[in-house]
Amino acid sequence: MPSEELRLCGLDAKQVFGETMALIAGRDELLSVVVSDYGRRLNLDEMREILPQAFVQVGIAEQSQVEVAAALANEGFHVLAPSYATFITSRVLDQVRVMLGMMESPVVLVGLSAGCESASLGASHMALEDLACMRTIPGMTVVCPADNVELSSILQELAANPRPAYVRISQYETDACIHARGQHTEIGKAEVLRDTPDAEVALLATGPLTSEALRAATKLTREGVRVRVVEFATIKPLDTNALDALAGMRLAVTVEDHCINGGFGSSVAEYLSERDDSPRVLRLGMPDVYLAADTPAKTLARAGLDANGIASATLARLGR
Amino acid sequence: MPVSWHCHGSVRGRALAATASEITQSGRADGVARIGAGLSSTELALRAIDIRRQVIEFAHAHPDTPFHLGGSLSCAEIMAVLLGTIMHTGAGDVPWEERDRLVLSKGHASLALWPALLQAGLLSKEDFDRGMFGPEAVIGKQPRRDTSRGIELSGGSLGMGLGYAAGLALAARRKNLPSRIYCVMGDGECDEGSVWEAASFAGHNRLGSLMVIIDANGLQLDGPTSQVLDSGPLTGKFAAFGFDVQQVDGHDVAALANVLTTRSDRPLVVVAHTVKGKGLSFAENDVKWHDRCLDEDGYSRAVAELEAARKEVLDRAE
Numbered sequence A: 001m002p003s004e005e006l007r008l009c010g011l012d013a014k015q016v017f018g019e020t021m022a023l024i025a026g027r028d029e030l031l032s033v034v035v036s037d038y039g040r041r042l043n044l045d046e047m048r049e050i051l052p053q054a055f056v057q058v059g060i061a062e063q064s065q066v067e068v069a070a071a072l073a074n075e076g077f078h079v080l081a082p083s084y085a086t087f088i089t090s091r092v093l094d095q096v097r098v099m100l101g102m103m104e105s106p107v108v109l110v111g112l113s114a115g116c117e118s119a120s121l122g123a124s125h126m127a128l129e130d131l132a133c134m135r136t137i138p139g140m141t142v143v144c145p146a147d148n149v150e151l152s153s154i155l156q157e158l159a160a161n162p163r164p165a166y167v168r169i170s171q172y173e174t175d176a177c178i179h180a181r182g183q184h185t186e187i188g189k190a191e192v193l194r195d196t197p198d199a200e201v202a203l204l205a206t207g208p209l210t211s212e213a214l215r216a217a218t219k220l221t222r223e224g225v226r227v228r229v230v231e232f233a234t235i236k237p238l239d240t241n242a243l244d245a246l247a248g249m250r251l252a253v254t255v256e257d258h259c260i261n262g263g264f265g266s267s268v269a270e271y272l273s274e275r276d277d278s279p280r281v282l283r284l285g286m287p288d289v290y291l292a293a294d295t296p297a298k299t300l301a302r303a304g305l306d307a308n309g310i311a312s313a314t315l316a317r318l319g320r
Numbered sequence B: 001m002p003v004s005w006h007c008h009g010s011v012r013g014r015a016l017a018a019t020a021s022e023i024t025q026s027g028r029a030d031g032v033a034r035i036g037a038g039l040s041s042t043e044l045a046l047r048a049i050d051i052r053r054q055v056i057e058f059a060h061a062h063p064d065t066p067f068h069l070g071g072s073l074s075c076a077e078i079m080a081v082l083l084g085t086i087m088h089t090g091a092g093d094v095p096w097e098e099r100d101r102l103v104l105s106k107g108h109a110s111l112a113l114w115p116a117l118l119q120a121g122l123l124s125k126e127d128f129d130r131g132m133f134g135p136e137a138v139i140g141k142q143p144r145r146d147t148s149r150g151i152e153l154s155g156g157s158l159g160m161g162l163g164y165a166a167g168l169a170l171a172a173r174r175k176n177l178p179s180r181i182y183c184v185m186g187d188g189e190c191d192e193g194s195v196w197e198a199a200s201f202a203g204h205n206r207l208g209s210l211m212v213i214i215d216a217n218g219l220q221l222d223g224p225t226s227q228v229l230d231s232g233p234l235t236g237k238f239a240a241f242g243f244d245v246q247q248v249d250g251h252d253v254a255a256l257a258n259v260l261t262t263r264s265d266r267p268l269v270v271v272a273h274t275v276k277g278k279g280l281s282f283a284e285n286d287v288k289w290h291d292r293c294l295d296e297d298g299y300s301r302a303v304a305e306l307e308a309a310r311k312e313v314l315d316r317a318e
Ligand SMILES: Cc1ncc(C[n+]2csc(CCOP(=O)(O)OP(=O)(O)O)c2C)c(N)n1
Pocket: A036, A037, A038, A060, A084, A087, A091, B070, B071, B072, B074, B106, B108, B156, B157, B158, B159, B185, B186, B187, B188, B189, B190, B215, B217, B219, B220, B221, B276, B290
């Protein structure tokens, strides 16, 4: 029998979203999931059986989705609003500023098929600026789970203690189950996944590419590099303690399936650049262009975001 | 890892444009009444079937990729009529600057746009041969703006086409161009608030060169449009915004062509009643075929059904 963690990791993240909503519906009658013509694929039938009022359909109308969700949240409901990651962030950015930012409405926005997951649909469906948009809103919590175990635990935590938040979901064929032993991720805390005494290089990863960073670390270790791998499931608030702990190291490499500008790597660089004893920073991410449609794997490889790309960029920066 | 863009158990890389040459040659002179300066209704009906055939060829060439088959198949006649007889595409003796523009607001129906642009000579077989993915591709699951090939709007994000089309109509007015602007939208797409911001603008400015065709197939992603968000008939709403309103059977090429030749000083909306998945009996009116992979069995059935439909059109013409 595979463990519950391995079972979760073997599922499509949208299935896990639906299962988690059903779980929450069983114990929290304030749950509300506001969808914009993207409910069928989220496996919400079980949740709707348990708590029919939880399901709110606004049609293909993401601005209305955020407005309705904010009002429900401010009236005490525990609200999640899922949609394609581009549409629930950049398309509704002003609604998010006013409703979640200025009014601090405790809505959990959920971005589906983020990063390159929908790369075959082309640039309009690749969410590569969503982190940049969301992390510049004051007061937002921004989370990128690395696998489905973490996704489910984060959704449960945010539904129980709602706040203005963005949960970014992307998933690739090569993802590993990083939390197979069921660690509970604490929002705001980075997690050291692998360490070496006197580590000289830190690979700092967020989201599903964390598993590529771990594979890259194995390659780097073989090359004699002393590596630490840290997963940042939370991008905002940033775990600055974990960054302070890099003092004296040679190099910090950030890894994300988001544009090189404005995302996780930028936030790490912003923090480290103001400290005296910081390592140098190498940001790995998607290039600052709108990309052609292709498979997720090819798109990521072209951007150097597979294990080989991460390892060779790191070695090059070290001058080896 | 099961991931949504992926369909399992299939092979990649079959020839993309198996019927491309058939498509370009399908304009036959068959003595049936011609519509305007363009093709006869029989020829247009055959072109619509060729479009459907190419739609399924795309899906067959990439059996592990889900494609938006339902909404591409429902607008085959709309595309055939627009590019086959209604539009001055700039390919003939109409100066390029004076060409009519087609804005495909429901960009996910691009599979129907590509064969129609090929029929009109705006895309080439070579463009098809470059495939649908990667930096070399011209065509794909969503259009990318490329006006030299008749692609006016980068698609994928719904609800943006009408405002863009209205802007093109305004530009044509200011430049004194005779160009007309055609905008194809989905019925679900009309949920978007931006559609109605644009409708206000077009009505207020009396953009008479703007012709909107709504592919009213009654379904969207989650289910029937009437269940997802029912805010009353589109006809009354567009009329209230200052549009002339017409309704037609969106699979009747003659009726479509007729209604699209009307002229007025107000923008026109044509609510074209269609069947999502039209032409594939197993896909018609079934929300599962909004986007889906086509397996070998489905492909064979589709080919047979489309061949039968072609025969029927030819028999009727005799
Ligand atoms: C802004 C935006 N929101 C959501 C989507 C996801 N989506 C793609 S197609 C679709 C349904 C469209 O329905 P409709 O307009 O009726 O098109 P058709 O039935 O012709 O396929 C949705 C919700 C999108 N592409 N863009």
